[in-house]
Amino acid sequence: METETQDLFAEPVTPELAAKHIAAVAAHHGKNEKLAWKRKVKKMMGLIDEVGVVEQEILELVLKKQPTLDEIAILRAEMTKECIHPKDHLVHLTTCLMCKFCDKRISIPRILKAESPEVDEGEDVSQ
Numbered sequence: 001m002e003t004e005t006q007d008l009f010a011e012p013v014t015p016e017l018a019a020k021h022i023a024a025v026a027a028h029h030g031k032n033e034k035l036a037w038k039r040k041v042k043k044m045m046g047l048i049d050e051v052g053v054v055e056q057e058i059l060e061l062v063l064k065k066q067p068t069l070d071e072i073a074i075l076r077a078e079m080t081k082e083c084i085h086p087k088d089h090l091v092h093l094t095t096c097l098m099c100k101f102c103d104k105r106i107s108i109p110r111i112l113k114a115e116s117p118e119v120d121e122g123e124d125v126s127q
C-alpha cells in the first residue's frame with residue numbers, strides 16, 4: 001500500500017506536467033458537450049444576476065422598515081415604563097403575579113382583607 005503511494009508520487013510534478021494533466025482532463029469531453037455546458041454557465045450567470053436584483057430589493061425593504069421598528073421600540077419602552085399590567089399579560093406564579101409585558105413581578109393583592117376593600121383582583125399593589 002505504502003509502495004503504491006510512493007510510486008504515484010515517484011515522478012516529481014513540475015508545473016509543465018501539471019499543465020499537461022489539466023489539459024488532458026479538460027480535453028476529455030467533446031465540443032458539443034462543452035458548448036452545452038458553457039450555455040448553462042451563461043444561464044447560471046443570468047440567474048445569479050436576478051438573485052442580485054432581488055437581494056438589492058430585500059436590502060431596500062430592510063432599510064425601509066427600520067424607522068418603523070425604531071418607532072415600535074421607543075413606544076414599547078414607554079409602554080413598559082407606564083405599564084398598566086393588562087389582564088391578558090398577567091401570569092400567576094403562585095407566590096406572586098408576573099406581567100409578561102413589562103416583566104415585573106407583582107405581589108398578590110390582599111383582596112380577602114377587610115382593610116383594603118378597594119383593591120381589586122389583578123391590581124398592582126407593589127408600587
Ligand SMILES: [Zn+2]
Nearest residue numbers: 083085099102
Ligand atoms: Zn406590566
